[in-house]
Amino acid sequence: MNEITESRKPPVATTGILGWLRMNLFSNWINSLISLFVLYILIQFVPWILNWTIFAADFKYNFNGEQIINREMCSRVLDPENGGACWAIIYVRFYQFMYGFYPRDEVWRVNLSYAMLVVAVVPLLFDKFPFRKHFLKFTYIFPIIAFFLLNGGFGLESVSTNKWGGLLVTLVLGCTGIALAFPLGIVLALGRRSNLPVISTMCTLFIEFIRGVPLITLLFFGMVMLPLFLPEGVNMDGLARVLVAVTLFQSAYMAEVIRGGLQAIPQGQYEAARSIGLSYWQMNMKVVLPQAIRISIPSIVNTSIGLFKDTTLVIIVGLLDLLGIGRGALADTTWLGLAYEVYFFVSLVFFIFTFAMSRYSLYLEKKLKTGINMGAD
Amino acid sequence: MKKLLSILAVSVFAFAANAGTLDDVKNRGFLKCGVTTGLAGFAAPDDSGEWAGLDADMCRAVAVAVFGDRSKVEFITTTGKSRFPTLASGEVDMLARNTTWTISRDVNLGFEFVGVNFYDGQGFMIPSSLGVSSATELDGATVCIQTGTTTELNLADFFRLNGISYEALPIETNDEGKENLFAGRCDVYTTDASGLSSTRAAAADPSKWLVLPEIISKEPLGPLVRHGDHQWGDVVRWSLNAMIIAEELGITSENVDASKGSNVPEVLRLLGVEGSYGEMLELAPDWAYQIIKQIGNYSESYEANVGPDTPLEIARGLNALWTQGGILYAPPFR
Numbered sequence: 001m002n003e004i005t006e007s008r009k010p011p012v013a014t015t016g017i018l019g020w021l022r023m024n025l026f027s028n029w030i031n032s033l034i035s036l037f038v039l040y041i042l043i044q045f046v047p048w049i050l051n052w053t054i055f056a057a058d059f060k061y062n063f064n065g066e067q068i069i070n071r072e073m074c075s076r077v078l079d080p081e082n083g084g085a086c087w088a089i090i091y092v093r094f095y096q097f098m099y100g101f102y103p104r105d106e107v108w109r110v111n112l113s114y115a116m117l118v119v120a121v122v123p124l125l126f127d128k129f130p131f132r133k134h135f136l137k138f139t140y141i142f143p144i145i146a147f148f149l150l151n152g153g154f155g156l157e158s159v160s161t162n163k164w165g166g167l168l169v170t171l172v173l174g175c176t177g178i179a180l181a182f183p184l185g186i187v188l189a190l191g192r193r194s195n196l197p198v199i200s201t202m203c204t205l206f207i208e209f210i211r212g213v214p215l216i217t218l219l220f221f222g223m224v225m226l227p228l229f230l231p232e233g234v235n236m237d238g239l240a241r242v243l244v245a246v247t248l249f250q251s252a253y254m255a256e257v258i259r260g261g262l263q264a265i266p267q268g269q270y271e272a273a274r275s276i277g278l279s280y281w282q283m284n285m286k287v288v289l290p291q292a293i294r295i296s297i298p299s300i301v302n303t304s305i306g307l308f309k310d311t312t313l314v315i316i317v318g319l320l321d322l323l324g325i326g327r328g329a330l331a332d333t334t335w336l337g338l339a340y341e342v343y344f345f346v347s348l349v350f351f352i353f354t355f356a357m358s359r360y361s362l363y364l365e366k367k368l369k370t371g372i373n374m375g376a377d
Numbered sequence: 378m379k380k381l382l383s384i385l386a387v388s389v390f391a392f393a394a395n396a397g398t399l400d401d402v403k404n405r406g407f408l409k410c411g412v413t414t415g416l417a418g419f420a421a422p423d424d425s426g427e428w429a430g431l432d433a434d435m436c437r438a439v440a441v442a443v444f445g446d447r448s449k450v451e452f453i454t455t456t457g458k459s460r461f462p463t464l465a466s467g468e469v470d471m472l473a474r475n476t477t478w479t480i481s482r483d484v485n486l487g488f489e490f491v492g493v494n495f496y497d498g499q500g501f502m503i504p505s506s507l508g509v510s511s512a513t514e515l516d517g518a519t520v521c522i523q524t525g526t527t528t529e530l531n532l533a534d535f536f537r538l539n540g541i542s543y544e545a546l547p548i549e550t551n552d553e554g555k556e557n558l559f560a561g562r563c564d565v566y567t568t569d570a571s572g573l574s575s576t577r578a579a580a581a582d583p584s585k586w587l588v589l590p591e592i593i594s595k596e597p598l599g600p601l602v603r604h605g606d607h608q609w610g611d612v613v614r615w616s617l618n619a620m621i622i623a624e625e626l627g628i629t630s631e632n633v634d635a636s637k638g639s640n641v642p643e644v645l646r647l648l649g650v651e652g653s654y655g656e657m658l659e660l661a662p663d664w665a666y667q668i669i670k671q672i673g674n675y676s677e678s679y680e681a682n683v684g685p686d687t688p689l690e691i692a693r694g695l696n697a698l699w700t701q702g703g704i705l706y707a708p709p710f711r
Contacts, residue, residue, distance in 0.1 A: 160449055333687050337580065
C-alpha cells in the first residue's frame with residue numbers, strides 16, 4: 001500500500017471568489033444581512049458621488065463650454081438638476097490653496113522647498129535608499145535651508161509670514177511640529193522616568209499641564225496673551241508663536257507615547273545594559289530607546305496624524321492654513337456658496353497626507369515586526 | 378503702593394503708545410492693517426490673492442494717504458477673538474474689521490473708533506416655510522448665533538425684552554451659521570444684516586429665505602486705532618472722511634483730475650490745490666486726491682463691494698449720504 005494517494009482538492013465552496021465571498025461576507029445570517037445592507041448603501045451612493053465629483057462636474061469649463069469665472073457660470077447653478085461639482089473655484093484659486101499670498105515671483109522658493117522636503121524625508125523613511133547616509137546629512141540641514149529659503153535672507157527678498165498660507169502653512173506647522181516634538185518628547189519621557197526628583201517632577205508637571213489644556217487654549221495663549229507680556233514694539237512672528245504652541249503641545253503627547261514604549265521594556269534589558277558597563281545615555285540610545293520607539297510606532301503615527309489635522313485650528317488665531325484659505329474663497333462674493341467643493345477639496349488633501357502617513361506606519365510595523373512579544377525576545 | 382504701581386504702569390503704557398504710529402508706518406514703508414479672515418463684501422481675497430471689500434478699501438485708503446500707493450499695505454487676518462489683542466500689542470496699526478463701535482470697546486479696551494464706514498444692524502433670517510413674519514413670533518426657536526460677538530448679547534436682550542424663549546446653537550463662523558441654517562439644524566440665523574445678505578446670496582434658491590423686518594440693534598462698523606495716538610487717529614479718520622466728502626462733492630475717481638480746476642472752494646481744499654491740510658496731518662498735500670484717484674469715493678467703494686449690483690445686493694439705506702436719506706455725514710473739510 002505504498003502508492004501515493006492523490007491529495008484531494010479543497011471543497012469548491014471554500015475556494016475562488018465564491019468561497020471567499022462565503023467565508024468573509026456570508027458566513028452566517030447576521031453577516032449576510034450586514035453585507036447586503038452595505039452593498040445597498042454602496043449602490044445608492046457610489047454612483048451618485050462619482051457622478052457629482054467627476055462625470056457631471058465642471059473643471060474649467062461649464063456645459064456650455066465657457067470658462068467659468070464666477071459662481072453664476074457653474075453648471076450646478078445654471079442647472080441644479082444635472083450639474084455636478086464646480087471645481088473651477090479650486091482651479092482658479094489653486095495657487096492660493098498651495099501657497100497662500102506668497103509673491104508669485106518668489107514662488108520658486110516654495111516649490112524648491114517642497115522638492116527638498118521630499119529629498120530630505122524619503123531617505124529618512126526607507127532604510128534601503130541608495131546612499132542613504134549622505135542624504136541623511138542633507139536631512140539635518142534641510143530645516144535651516146528651508147527656513148532661509150521661505151523666509152528670506154542671504155540675498156533673497158524677505159517674505160513675511162503674513163503672506164504664507166494654504167498648504168504651505170499646513171505643512172510648515174505639521175512638519176515642524178512633528179519633527180521638533182519627537183526629540184523633545186523623548187527627552188521629556190526619559191525625564192519623567194528619571195530617578196532625579198527635580199527633573200522628573202518638572203517633566204511631569206510640564207507634560208500634565210500641556211496635556212491638561214486643549215490645543216486651542218495654547219494657541220490663544222501664544223497669539224493673544226504672549227504679545228501683552230512682551231514690551232510694545234517687540235513682536236514675535238505670528239507663525240512662530242503658533243509653532244511654539246503646537247510643538248509644546250505635540251511634545252507632551254509624544255512624551256507620553258514614548259513613555260508607554262519605555263514601560264514595556266523589561267527591567268532585564270536595563271540591568272543587562274548596565275552590567276556590561278554602558279552609561280545612562282549609552283544604555284538609552286543603544287538598548288532601550290530603539291526597542292521602545294519600535295513598540296510605540298503606531299501611537300507615534302497616531303498622534304502625528306492628530307496633530308496634522310489639528311493644525312486647522314490656527315484659523316481661530318487668524319492664520320490662513322489650507323482650510324482658512326478655503327473659507328476665504330467662500331467669502332469672496334464671486335464664489336459665494338460653493339462650500340461643498342471647497343470642503344471636499346480640503347478634506348481630500350488632508351486625506352492624502354494622513355492616509356500616506358498611516359500606510360507608512362503599517363509598512364514600518366511589518367518591517368520591524370512590532371507585534372512580537374518583546375519580553376520573550 | 379498699588380496705586381503708585383498702576384500709575385507707573387499706565388504712564389509706561391501711555392509713553393509707549395505715544396511713540397508715533399505715523400512715523401512707525403512711514404519708517405516701515407507699509408501699513409499693517411487688521412482685517413477679517415474672510416467676510417463677503419468687507420474683506421476677502423479675490424482669485425489673484427488681492428484683498429477686496431469695503432474694509433480692505435479702508436486699509437488701502439490709509440496706505441494711499443500715507444504713501445500715495447495703494448499697494449503699500451499688508452493685510453493681517455484676525456478673528457473676532459484675536460482682533461483686539463492684535464491691535465493692542467501693536468502688531469497692526471489699525472483695524473478695519475467690521476467691528477461694532479461700542480462704549481466698552483472705545484473706552485474700556487483702550488481703542489479709538491475714528492468713524493463709521495458701514496451702518497449695520499442685527500437682523501434675523503428664516504426659511505420662508507417657517508411662516509413667521511415678525512421676530513416677536515419666534516418663541517421657542519433654535520437660533521444660530523456667533524459666539525464672542527455683540528450679536529450674542531443683543532439676541533439675549535431682545536428675547537428677554539419680548540418675554541419669549543429661544544435655544545442658542547453656538548457657532549464660530551458665518552459659514553457654519555449658513556450651513557446649519559440651510560441644513561435645518563437651526564430655525565433662525567441671526568447676525569448683522571450685511572452678513573445675512575451674503576448668506577442669502579449663497580443659498581441655492583435665495584427666494585426660499587426671508588430676512589425679517591426687525592433690526593434689533595445698532596451696529597456702526599468702523600475702523601479703529603489704539604488710544605493715545607491722536608495724530609495717527611486723525612490720519613485714519615480723515616482718510617475715511619475724505620472718501621465720504623468726495624461723494625458729497627460729486628468727485629469720483631474718474632473726474633478727480635478735472636475737479637482740480639473746479640471753482641468750489643471745498644473741492645480745491647480737499648484735493649490739496651488750496652490750503653495746507655496735508656501738512657497739518659503730516660501727509661503729502663495731495664493725499665486726499667490720491668485716495669479718490671486710486672480707491673474712489675465712498676459710493677464707488679460701496680457699489681463695487683456690497684452695493685445692489687453685487688451678489689450681496691445691499692441697498693444704501695442708512696449708508697446713504699445725509700442729503701439722500703441716510704445718516705452718512707462727515708465734518709466739513711475746512
